[in-house]
Ligand SMILES: [Zn+2]
């Protein structure tokens with residue numbers, strides 16, 4: 001066949017399947033050698049290993065990823081490290097060469113990068129944040145919530161092993177789950193196995209902080225959202241199978257009727273709890289994962305297990321629809337799965353089919369989505385003014401180049417934000433000797449009152465270089481070096497949610 005025609009056909013095929021954007025391919029592959037290092041990059045539809053040669057002792061993260069065709073510096077890229085760390089990869093930071101691998105400033109080896117492609121991805125940590133926020137429980141995790149709502153009750157279902165790709169390929173077998181909508185690919189922990197993935201979901205912290213890094217670990221170093229609820233006097237229950245795989249308060253179930261699975265016993269308990277007084281309920285279904293291990297994910301048995309799981313989710317949804325308690329339902333899987341050479345299901349590798357799990361949610365019984373909170377301006381003022389994020393972004397704003405310097409060196413960027421002076425005017429300060437700003441993480445910084453004077457240059461920023469602030473935002477106080485001195489970065493409070501006039 002004519003080569004040009006072949007090329008056109010391939011292009012046409014890529015356009016039709018629409019998956020070109022997630023199919024990563026190494027742009028160069030230098031093989032092994034003393035001055036090369038390898039790293040794995042996963043996207044929702046592909047896993048690649050890229051081996052690159054470095055000039056000098058390392059390279060910037062975006063330069064490593066630039067060797068992967070298909071990867072783009074947009075959306076989100078997460079970084080996995082060998083100490084159990086999982087965080088947004090910081091473009092611009094330097095990775096060192098270390099015995100054939102890349103490592104970060106702190107010495108942690110980079111195990112892999114995960115890129116969401118054109119889709120919005122989360123990590124399993126968002127499960128805990130979402131549940132805690134819905135019940136107004138104070139929570140230290142900074143993982144973004146899947147949805148913000150005020151609910152009387154939260155029901156969380158763990159669908160063991162239902163990877164994002166499995167659900168996508170078998171969507172006709174899961175009509176109830178699909179009908180929830182709001183389904184997002186969610187990154188599991190590494191290794192993607194039950195106790196490690198589940199711990200990240202129930203605590204809202206990566207393995208490096210929650211203490212569960214491998215199969216043998218059981219002792220959680222962070223409270224689960226169920227435990228937080230219990231501390232606040234709420235009634236909680238975690239319905240499990242026959243194995244107490246974490247040192248947490250869980251109600252285990254055995255296979256009483258001997259049908260090979262405890263899922264029906266767990267489901268029976270769940271339906272009873274839904275008609276009881278519990279405020280937070282978590283139930284963990286295992287049958288799908290067990291069936292995948294025994295028969296493979298392309299077997300009729302597996303399809304049957306998925307269908308049973310989906311109908312159980314459907315029964316829960318039906319129960320919630322007929323209840324008058326406002327309820328947030330959250331679904332998540334702890335990891336995915338793929339077939340090995342013998343056609344049996346396995347998981348545990350840095351492979352997109354294992355690493356991309358899923359989350360979904362639904363609101364029932366009158367629960368409504370609340371707007372993203374923005375900022376409150378108050379304290380010693382005549383008015384307390386509250387802006388949602390959308391309202392805040394529509395206020396008259398200022399765009400300016402600011403240099404922020406930390407011990408890592410200076411960085412100049414273009415910030416868009418609302419002058420502090422304008423914000424305070426609206427709240428009408430009464431007296432005032434200083435200004436205090438609070439972050440969502442519970443940090444606060446006190447500023448001299450002249451920071452609020454007209455023309456001080458202090459702004460509350462919502463965008464950097466034209467893009468919404470993510471990690472540091474959605475809102476951040478930006479103080480120019482002219483006021484704060486050369487090392488101004490540390491007083492530019494991130495994730496600010498409240499500003500007060502102090503008198
Ligand atoms: Zn599992």
Ligand SMILES: [Zn+2]
Nearest residue numbers: 161289293347
């Ligand atoms: Zn398994």
